[in-house]
Amino acid sequence: MTVKLDFEECLKDSPRFRADIEVVQSDVSELETRLEKVRCCSYRSFSKTILTHLFACFLHLLPFRDVRRFKDVKKEFERSSEALEGALARNAQAPRGKQHEVEEASSALLNARKAFRSEALDYVLQVRKDMLSLMEAQAQLFQQGHQSLSELDQYRHKLNEEHTQFVLNAAREKRDMEQRHAAIKQKDMSYDDSIMDFNADAANGIAMEGYLYKRASNAFKTWSRRWFSIQKNQLVYQKKFKDQPTVVVEDLRLCTVKPSSENERRFCFEVVSPSKCCLLQADSERQQQAWISAVQNSIASAFQERREDTHSPRQRCSSMSASHLIGGGGGGGGDQEDEGYKALDEVQAIPGNRQCCDCGEPGPDWASINLGITLCIVCSGIHRSLGVHFSKVRSLTLDSWEPELVKLMCELGNTVINRIYEARIDEITIKKPHSSSPRGDKESWIRSKYVEKKFIQKLPETGRNPPLRSTTAHPPPPPCPMVSLKDQYLAPSSLSYVEEEEEDLSGLHPGALLYRSAALQNFPVMADALAHGADVNWVNMAEESSTPLIQAVSVNALAACEFLLQNGANVNQADSNGRGPLHHATILGHTGLVCLFLKRGADYNARDKNQKDPISIAVDNANADIVTLLRIAKMNKEMREMDGAFGQSGDETYQDIFRDFSHMASNNPEKLKRRSADPKT
Incomplete structure (x- = not known):
C-alpha cells in the first residue's frame, strides 16, 4: 500500500484526487479482507514452537481498530462531499433576481465548503495514520521476535529507522495540519481561488x-x-x-x-x-x-x-513550374502570398464588408463564398449550420484563398446582397439584430433571411413574360419581379453594358434571368435570380440547350463561372452538341477557365457529337497551354489510380502548376494567350 495523496489536490477536490482516493479505498478494502482471513485462521495449524508465539503476537498487533476508524472517517468524508455537491448545485441555481435566495445559497455553500475541506484533510491524515499504525505493528512484532530470529536484526534496524522517520514526518504533518485547519477557519471561503492560475508553458501541457x-x-x-x-x-x-x-x-x-x-x-x-x-x-x-x-x-x-x-520556408517542387511551362509568367510563391494578403484586404474594402452582413459587428473575418458576404464568427457558425446548399463558410484569415474566389468576393459584397435579401425590411416589423444581440435572435434572423427568404421582393401573380423553355422535370417557378433592376442592382459598368445590348431583363423568368445575366457578367442580377429560385443548371432549349455556365464561358467570365460553380452548377452538363463547359473553354482558348473547370472536377475525357474530347480539340487549335493543363490533369489522375487506395489527393507539382495558372488567369490573363505552332511535338 503506497500513499500518494497530496494536500493541495485534496483542497482542489480535483478528479486526480478522487482517483487517488479510489485507489486508497481499494487497498484498504483488500487489507481488511486479508486481516479477516488471518483472524479466522486456527492456531491448531501451527506447532507449539516459536512460530506459534510470533503468530499470536502478530494477531494482537494487527490494526483492526485503525481499519474500522478509517471506514468511519471515510463515511464522514463522503457525507460532507455530497453536502458540498448539493450546496454547489443550489448556489448555481439561485436566481439572479431573488437576493434572499442568493444569500441563503451563498451562506450554505460557505458552510458546506468549510466542512468538506476539514473532513477531507482529516481523511487524508487518517489514511497516513493507518499506514503508520501498520508500520508500528510490524516494528513491535519484529522487536519481540528479535531473540529467536537474530538473522533479521539488520532488517529490524532498518525498519526501526523508517519507523522513526515516519514518526517525525507524522509529527511534522500534524503541525502542518493544525496550521491548515486554522488557516481554513480564518480564510474567506466565499470563492475558491485554488485553480485560478493560467500557465501557457505548464510542464504537463x-x-x-x-x-x-x-x-x-x-x-x-x-x-x-x-x-x-x-x-x-x-x-x-x-x-x-x-x-x-x-x-x-x-x-x-x-x-x-x-x-x-x-x-x-x-x-x-x-x-x-x-x-x-x-x-x-x-x-x-x-x-x-x-x-x-x-x-x-x-x-x-x-x-x-x-x-x-x-515563417518556415515552404518546400516546393522545382523540377516543373507553370512559369517555366508558360515562359516569363507567374513569379515566385512569396509574391503570390503577398498578392493573396493584398487581395484579402481588397475583399474587406468592398462597400459594407467592414461590418458583418447580418449583425453589423465590426471587423468580420469570415465569409460566405457562395453569397459573397463577410461575417462575424457568431454569424458564420449559424451560416455553417444551415448547410452548404445555403451558405459555404470560410475564414478570411485561417483558410487559403484561390485567386478566382477572391475575385468573386470583390464582385459582390454585403451592400449588394443586403439590397436583395433585405429588400422589404422596411415593410416588416421584424427587427434586425445587432452585434450584442443574443445568438438565438441572430439565428432566427439568418434563417428567415436566407432559408425562408422573407425579406426579398415577392413574386407577382400575373403580368410577366413567358419563360424560355426549360428541361427541368419540375414545373418552372413563377416569374421573377425585376422592377427597376438598373436602379437597384446594376453597377455603372454593367449598366452601360446592358444599355449597349438594349436588352430589358426586368420581365424575365428567374432561370432565363440567370442565363442572360451570366453572359453580361452582372453579379447582382445573378444573385437576385438565385434568391428568387432560379435553377443554376437551367437549360435554354432555344439556344442548343445552353446553360448559364456555358453562357459565362462564352464571354470568358472567370468570376461568373466561379460564382455559378459555388452555387451548385454542374461542371459537366453538356449542351445539345454534347459539349460541356470544358469543351467550350477549350474551343475558345480560355486557359484560365480550363484550369478552373479541371480543379472543379470537369471530365477531360468527355466527347461531343463529333467524338472530340477537350485534349484533341486543344491539339487541333494549337493551344499549348491548354494541352499542358489537360495532359497534366490526366497524368495526375492516372498516377493516383495506380497508387490505389493509398494514393494522395494530388501531386505537389500538379498543384503548383494549377496554382500558378490560377494566379495568371485572375491577375495577368494576357499571359495566357500564347499559342504553339505544333503542340504535338
Missing part, C-alpha cells in the same frame, strides 16, 4: 483546469458539472479522471469567448466556434473572469504559434 457547469445542447438544456481544462490549443472536459477527454473546441484559433447575460443563471460565459456555441458557468464572478482571460490568452498563444510556423 495543461494551461488551465477546474470545474465548470456545462449546459447540454439537447432539448432539456440540463446543466452538468464537469472538469474542464485547456490543453494543446483545445478546450476539453471529462467527468472522471480516467475518462477520455471530450473536445469542446478543436482549435482555439477558430473561437471567441464572451460573458453571457441572456441566461437566468449567474457567472455564465460563452465559447463560440463556427460549428457550435458552448454555454458554461463558473462558481463565482472571479472564476468566470479567470476562465474568460485564460481562453483569450490561449487563443492569442495559438495564433502566435501559427505565425511562427508560417
Whole structure:
C-alpha cells in the first residue's frame, strides 16, 4: 500500500484526487479482507514452537481498530462531499433576481465548503495514520521476535529507522495540519481561488483546469458539472479522471469567448466556434473572469504559434513550374502570398464588408463564398449550420484563398446582397439584430433571411413574360419581379453594358434571368435570380440547350463561372452538341477557365457529337497551354489510380502548376494567350 495523496489536490477536490482516493479505498478494502482471513485462521495449524508465539503476537498487533476508524472517517468524508455537491448545485441555481435566495445559497455553500475541506484533510491524515499504525505493528512484532530470529536484526534496524522517520514526518504533518485547519477557519471561503492560475508553458501541457457547469445542447438544456481544462490549443472536459477527454473546441484559433447575460443563471460565459456555441458557468464572478482571460490568452498563444510556423520556408517542387511551362509568367510563391494578403484586404474594402452582413459587428473575418458576404464568427457558425446548399463558410484569415474566389468576393459584397435579401425590411416589423444581440435572435434572423427568404421582393401573380423553355422535370417557378433592376442592382459598368445590348431583363423568368445575366457578367442580377429560385443548371432549349455556365464561358467570365460553380452548377452538363463547359473553354482558348473547370472536377475525357474530347480539340487549335493543363490533369489522375487506395489527393507539382495558372488567369490573363505552332511535338 503506497500513499500518494497530496494536500493541495485534496483542497482542489480535483478528479486526480478522487482517483487517488479510489485507489486508497481499494487497498484498504483488500487489507481488511486479508486481516479477516488471518483472524479466522486456527492456531491448531501451527506447532507449539516459536512460530506459534510470533503468530499470536502478530494477531494482537494487527490494526483492526485503525481499519474500522478509517471506514468511519471515510463515511464522514463522503457525507460532507455530497453536502458540498448539493450546496454547489443550489448556489448555481439561485436566481439572479431573488437576493434572499442568493444569500441563503451563498451562506450554505460557505458552510458546506468549510466542512468538506476539514473532513477531507482529516481523511487524508487518517489514511497516513493507518499506514503508520501498520508500520508500528510490524516494528513491535519484529522487536519481540528479535531473540529467536537474530538473522533479521539488520532488517529490524532498518525498519526501526523508517519507523522513526515516519514518526517525525507524522509529527511534522500534524503541525502542518493544525496550521491548515486554522488557516481554513480564518480564510474567506466565499470563492475558491485554488485553480485560478493560467500557465501557457505548464510542464504537463495543461494551461488551465477546474470545474465548470456545462449546459447540454439537447432539448432539456440540463446543466452538468464537469472538469474542464485547456490543453494543446483545445478546450476539453471529462467527468472522471480516467475518462477520455471530450473536445469542446478543436482549435482555439477558430473561437471567441464572451460573458453571457441572456441566461437566468449567474457567472455564465460563452465559447463560440463556427460549428457550435458552448454555454458554461463558473462558481463565482472571479472564476468566470479567470476562465474568460485564460481562453483569450490561449487563443492569442495559438495564433502566435501559427505565425511562427508560417515563417518556415515552404518546400516546393522545382523540377516543373507553370512559369517555366508558360515562359516569363507567374513569379515566385512569396509574391503570390503577398498578392493573396493584398487581395484579402481588397475583399474587406468592398462597400459594407467592414461590418458583418447580418449583425453589423465590426471587423468580420469570415465569409460566405457562395453569397459573397463577410461575417462575424457568431454569424458564420449559424451560416455553417444551415448547410452548404445555403451558405459555404470560410475564414478570411485561417483558410487559403484561390485567386478566382477572391475575385468573386470583390464582385459582390454585403451592400449588394443586403439590397436583395433585405429588400422589404422596411415593410416588416421584424427587427434586425445587432452585434450584442443574443445568438438565438441572430439565428432566427439568418434563417428567415436566407432559408425562408422573407425579406426579398415577392413574386407577382400575373403580368410577366413567358419563360424560355426549360428541361427541368419540375414545373418552372413563377416569374421573377425585376422592377427597376438598373436602379437597384446594376453597377455603372454593367449598366452601360446592358444599355449597349438594349436588352430589358426586368420581365424575365428567374432561370432565363440567370442565363442572360451570366453572359453580361452582372453579379447582382445573378444573385437576385438565385434568391428568387432560379435553377443554376437551367437549360435554354432555344439556344442548343445552353446553360448559364456555358453562357459565362462564352464571354470568358472567370468570376461568373466561379460564382455559378459555388452555387451548385454542374461542371459537366453538356449542351445539345454534347459539349460541356470544358469543351467550350477549350474551343475558345480560355486557359484560365480550363484550369478552373479541371480543379472543379470537369471530365477531360468527355466527347461531343463529333467524338472530340477537350485534349484533341486543344491539339487541333494549337493551344499549348491548354494541352499542358489537360495532359497534366490526366497524368495526375492516372498516377493516383495506380497508387490505389493509398494514393494522395494530388501531386505537389500538379498543384503548383494549377496554382500558378490560377494566379495568371485572375491577375495577368494576357499571359495566357500564347499559342504553339505544333503542340504535338
